[in-house]
Amino acid sequence: GIQVEQSPPDLILQEGANSTLRCNFSDSVNNLQWFHQNPWGQLINLFYIPSGTKQNGRLSATTVATERYSLLYISSSQTTDSGVYFCAVERSGRSQGNLIFGKGTKLSVKP
Amino acid sequence: NAGVTQTPKFQVLKTGQSMTLQCAQDMNHNSMYWYRQDPGMGLRLIYYSASEGTTDKGEVPNGYNVSRLNKREFSLRLESAAPSQTSVYFCASKAGGYNEQFFGPGTRLTVL
Numbered sequence: 001g002i003q004v005e006q007s008p009p010d011l012i013l014q015e016g017a018n019s020t021l022r023c024n025f026s027d028s029v030n031n032l033q034w035f036h037q038n039p040w041g042q043l044i045n046l047f048y049i050p051s052g053t054k055q056n057g058r059l060s061a062t063t064v065a066t067e068r069y070s071l072l073y074i075s076s077s078q079t080t081d082s083g084v085y086f087c088a089v090e091r092s093g094r095s096q097g098n099l100i101f102g103k104g105t106k107l108s109v110k111p
Numbered sequence: 112n113a114g115v116t117q118t119p120k121f122q123v124l125k126t127g128q129s130m131t132l133q134c135a136q137d138m139n140h141n142s143m144y145w146y147r148q149d150p151g152m153g154l155r156l157i158y159y160s161a162s163e164g165t166t167d168k169g170e171v172p173n174g175y176n177v178s179r180l181n182k183r184e185f186s187l188r189l190e191s192a193a194p195s196q197t198s199v200y201f202c203a204s205k206a207g208g209y210n211e212q213f214f215g216p217g218t219r220l221t222v223l
Contacts, residue, residue, distance in 0.1 A: 004153075030209040031209050031210070031211075033211060033212065041199060041219070042216055043214040043217075045211065045214075048210075048211040050209070086153055086154075088153070088154075090209065097144075097159065097205070097207075098144055098146075098159055098169060099154070099156075099203075099212055101152075101153025101154045101155075102153055103151070103152060103153050104153060
């Protein structure tokens with residue numbers, strides 16, 4: 001099956017710093033989503049981005065489908081950005097329609 | 112719009128007990144999913160329903176059953192709970208085709 005690898009697994013930042021999270025996937029995809037799982041366990045949709053670039057405030061994401069990777073940029077990080085960031089993909093072709101998740105990047109932002 | 116709702120939020124069971132996790136969505140979505148999340152892991156698919164009246168197994172279906180009660184509701188049943196089913200369970204839905212999935216708040220289940 002398709003493999004989804006995220007890096008780095010852990011990241012510690014000082015408030016105000018910028019960061020880039022990476023997601024590599026092993027096969028063609030028709031859907032890619034980034035999620036933030038907050039410390040209370042809730043999964044928050046950040047981006048639906050099967051290709052191209054999107055921005056939402058201090059966050060932006062880029063997916064290069066032909067090279068099978070996606071990047072999530074966090075600028076001017078805040079303590080509320082702490083949590084786990086997941087990349088998830090839906091495989092192209094005959095698919096159950098479910099998302100395959102990476103293991104996540106755990107981000108800690110220190111004040 | 113409440114989005115995707117799940118009940119209960121927390122549950123503790125003893126080995127061998129049964130229970131049903133409830134999920135409902137008010138976005139008129141066709142497809143619904145049940146995932147589980149174990150510590151340090153991403154989510155894995157248990158069962159899904161591509162449309163009302165259909166259900167199918169995902170990656171980790173053993174020990175579970177599902178019912179797509181109507182377009183809005185998709186329940187997950189544990190017939191005889193085991194400690195290995197201690198996990199956080201998430202329900203999700205999407206409109207169908209290649210679209211964004213939306214997740215409920217999760218149910219934290221502990222089996223003693």
